[in-house]
Amino acid sequence: MSILVYIDIANGKIKKATHEVISYGADLAAVTGHTLIGVAIGNCQDSLEELGSYGLKEIVHLGKEMERNAPSEADALAITALAIERKVKTLLFAHTLSGKLLAPLTATKLKAGIVSGVISQPELGNGFCVKRAVFSGKAFAKIAIKTDVRVLTINPNSYPVKQVAGVATVSTAALTTPPSRIRTIKAENTAGALSLTEAGIVVSAGRGLKGPENWGMVEELAGQLNAALACSRPVADAHWRPHHEHVGQTGVAIAPNLYVAIGISGAIQHLAGVNRSKVIVVINKDPEAPFFKAADYGIVGDAFEVVPKFTAALKKVKAS
Amino acid sequence: MKILVCISKTPDTTAKIAFTDNNTKFDNNGVQWIVNPWDEWFALVRAIELKEADPSTVLHLLTVGEADADPIIRKALALGGDEAIRINAAPTESQFVAHQIAAIVKAGNYDLVLTGKETIDHNGSTVGGLIAGETELPFISLATKLDCQGSKLTITREIEGGQEICEVELPVVVSAQKGMAEARIPNMRGIMAARTKPLKVIEPTASSPYTETIQFELPAPKSGVKLVAPDQVEELVRLLHEEAKVI
Ligand SMILES: Cc1cc2nc3c(=O)[nH]c(=O)nc-3n(C[C@H](O)[C@H](O)[C@H](O)COP(=O)(O)OP(=O)(O)OC[C@H]3O[C@@H](n4cnc5c(N)ncnc54)[C@H](O)[C@@H]3O)c2cc1C
Ligand SMILES: Nc1ncnc2c1ncn2[C@@H]1O[C@H](COP(=O)(O)O)[C@@H](O)[C@H]1O
Numbered sequence: 001m002s003i004l005v006y007i008d009i010a011n012g013k014i015k016k017a018t019h020e021v022i023s024y025g026a027d028l029a030a031v032t033g034h035t036l037i038g039v040a041i042g043n044c045q046d047s048l049e050e051l052g053s054y055g056l057k058e059i060v061h062l063g064k065e066m067e068r069n070a071p072s073e074a075d076a077l078a079i080t081a082l083a084i085e086r087k088v089k090t091l092l093f094a095h096t097l098s099g100k101l102l103a104p105l106t107a108t109k110l111k112a113g114i115v116s117g118v119i120s121q122p123e124l125g126n127g128f129c130v131k132r133a134v135f136s137g138k139a140f141a142k143i144a145i146k147t148d149v150r151v152l153t154i155n156p157n158s159y160p161v162k163q164v165a166g167v168a169t170v171s172t173a174a175l176t177t178p179p180s181r182i183r184t185i186k187a188e189n190t191a192g193a194l195s196l197t198e199a200g201i202v203v204s205a206g207r208g209l210k211g212p213e214n215w216g217m218v219e220e221l222a223g224q225l226n227a228a229l230a231c232s233r234p235v236a237d238a239h240w241r242p243h244h245e246h247v248g249q250t251g252v253a254i255a256p257n258l259y260v261a262i263g264i265s266g267a268i269q270h271l272a273g274v275n276r277s278k279v280i281v282v283i284n285k286d287p288e289a290p291f292f293k294a295a296d297y298g299i300v301g302d303a304f305e306v307v308p309k310f311t312a313a314l315k316k317v318k319a320s
Numbered sequence: 321m322k323i324l325v326c327i328s329k330t331p332d333t334t335a336k337i338a339f340t341d342n343n344t345k346f347d348n349n350g351v352q353w354i355v356n357p358w359d360e361w362f363a364l365v366r367a368i369e370l371k372e373a374d375p376s377t378v379l380h381l382l383t384v385g386e387a388d389a390d391p392i393i394r395k396a397l398a399l400g401g402d403e404a405i406r407i408n409a410a411p412t413e414s415q416f417v418a419h420q421i422a423a424i425v426k427a428g429n430y431d432l433v434l435t436g437k438e439t440i441d442h443n444g445s446t447v448g449g450l451i452a453g454e455t456e457l458p459f460i461s462l463a464t465k466l467d468c469q470g471s472k473l474t475i476t477r478e479i480e481g482g483q484e485i486c487e488v489e490l491p492v493v494v495s496a497q498k499g500m501a502e503a504r505i506p507n508m509r510g511i512m513a514a515r516t517k518p519l520k521v522i523e524p525t526a527s528s529p530y531t532e533t534i535q536f537e538l539p540a541p542k543s544g545v546k547l548v549a550p551d552q553v554e555e556l557v558r559l560l561h562e563e564a565k566v567i
Contacts, residue, residue: 008480010479010480010481011480011481011482015480069479069482069484070479070480070484073458073459095445096480097461097462097478097479097480098479098480100445100446100449100461100462101449101459101461103446103449104418104446104447104448104449104450104452104453104459105449105452105453105459107415107446107450107453108418108449108450108453108454109453112530113415113530113531114414114415114446114450114530114531115531116443116444116445116446117443117444117445129534131537132443133443134441134442134443134536135331135337135440135441135443136440136441136443137539138337138538138539139337139339139536139537139538139539140536140537140538140539141533141534141535141536141537142533142534142535142536142537143531143532143533143534144531144532144534145530145531146529146530146531146532147530180458181458181488181489182458182460182486182487182488183486183487183488184484184485184486185474185485185486185487186484186485187479187482187483187484187485188482188483188484189481189482190481190482190483195480195481200566201566201567225567243464243498243499244478246498249333249357249440250333250357250358250361250440250498251498253443257566258560258564258566258567268333268334269333269334272333272440275539276539278566279560279564279566281556281560282545292545293542293545294542295542295545296542296545296546296564297545297546297547297548297556297559297560297564298545298546298547298548299547299548299549299550299553299556300547300550301549301550302550305550306550306553309550309551309553310553310556310557312553313553313554313556313557314557314567316554317557317561
């Protein structure tokens with residue numbers, strides 16, 4: 001019996017969230033005694049062998065000559081076939097755009113129970129019971145999966161990555177499933193290399209910044225922190241920033257290690273998308289801003305003064 | 321064209337989240353219910369726009385829920401659509417919901433099934449894909465733009481690190497997100513019309529549960545903010561490095 005991890009490759013690169021999923025799979029394999037297998041599909045510039053350093057010993061690489069931007073329904077069929085062949089009991093995906101496409105399609109094919117956005121190892125005492133965030137991060141639910149085969153998607157930034165010694169053995173095979181019925185006409189990159197959901201640090205700004213022309217200092221701070229950029233909803237609605245940076249209940253939900261909120265009031269709908277961040281820093285000139293109640297560290301002050309100082313202080317630390 | 325929009329009932333975005341019965345049930349007390357924003361703002365409005373462009377389009381709204389979902393599906397009907405269907409069952413898990421919807425999709429020969437990106441209470445992002453899986457229709461996830469020429473759809477969808485424009489022949493299942501349409505506010509005429517539009521109640525088909533929610537939990541409260549003076553930003557950097565260990 002085995003556990004199958006989907007290796008998420010976008011634009012030829014292994015997504016960081018995959019490392020967390022492998023660590024999750026390795027820990028689960030250690031408890032259940034199941035074999036851990038990885039499946040990668042399409043061209044990959046990164047070394048798959050090196051994924052051994054997260055505890056993955058065996059990888060099946062399908063269609064390695066195929067250039068592609070995103071997974072398709074053909075992958076779901078290939079994963080299903082492999083899962084049946086290898087007697088897979090647990091399939092693991094990252095709860096990313098790819099996982100959101102592939103996990104439900106695979107679950108139906110395998111008649112497997114699916115739980116998405118999982119944040120911890122299962123309790124195995126009485127069946128198979130996992131925890132996930134619900135109500136936009138305002139609560140958690142414990143869910144028991146009753147089927148023999150199960151599909152989980154693991155929330156990015158919620159499972160610690162563990163490094164071990166080792167390299168993975170990679171075997172290759174052709175992708176023999178029928179091609180997707182969906183034809184890609186054009187693909188384009190819009191975001192930076194690090195996606196918002198995967199970023200360990202996120203720097204976010206709101207209406208307090210007055211206008212798009214003031215984002216330079218936010219970008220500089222993000223640059224120093226190697227952070228992804230985010231914004232509040234009115235900022236995206238006013239087209240000061242692109243829509244994909246909008247975080248919150250009706251935007252992207254994130255859970256970075258550090259979230260820096262600049263000139264954002266902390267409305268309940270904004271908090272709903274960021275409240276699972278491990279550490280929250282709030283910079284706001286209004287001491288009554290609701291965001292301070294959800295923050296770990298705060299500076300009551302004018303962003304236009306504080307943010308450049310923050311960047312300078314980080315530069316100084318780096319230089320020393 | 322025949323369109324089905326999947327509508328889910330969720331607590332208002334400002335609702336207080338609490339549980340009863342030893343944290344096994346959501347506390348309905350004082351909670352306002354709304355149409356799930358992703359379903360209303362993007363999936364439904366885009367479907368209405370397609371119908372406005374081609375009045376021969378048949379537009380049905382569907383919810384899986386008990387009788388307390390009626391006011392919500394009527395709210396959605398006030399924006400547009402010809403009729404609503406309610407599958408009379410509590411939406412206990414995504415696979416059950418998808419199974420019910422898939423049965424309607426197959427029996428009704430819909431060309432386009434639209435769901436929202438996710439529900440703001442369950443946050444599963446799974447129902448759309450599960451419907452596609454069961455009906456064996458192509459699934460396009462997280463679409464930001466959708467255009468239709470005859471039986472061909474051109475869709476822009478979000479992929480890792482960017483976006484993709486793709487084409488597909490109907491019938492298909494699409495999950496909709498921001499960008500797809502601009503949210504609308506229902507007008508008086510729509511609200512009046514919604515009262516008399518048909519709302520068909522259908523009993524669920526049997527299915528055994530795949531999962532079961534055992535218990536809820538609230539997050540531990542934050543211990544309180546540590547304030548740093550605006551002229552001491554170096555101190556914040558030190559705290560983040562040495563105390564919080566996040567940089
Ligand atoms: C159904 C629904 C869904 C929603 N979903 C979302 C969502 O997903 N995400 C989201 O973000 N919002 C969402 N909202 C909107 C939300 O309610 C708030 O309106 C929004 O988050 C406010 O954005 P903001 O904090 O940038 O702006 P404001 O509320 O205007 O706050 C600006 C803040 O900047 C501070 N400020 C001003 N000048 C300075 C300065 N010089 N230096 C430092 N601080 C300064 C002010 O004190 C204030 O606190 C939703 C609303 C609804 C009704
Ligand atoms: N009870 C329901 N009735 C009808 N549609 C639903 C229901 N629950 C979820 N959906 C649809 O499926 C989408 C994704 O839901 P979820 O997988 O729960 O995040 C929603 O945006 C709705 O369009």
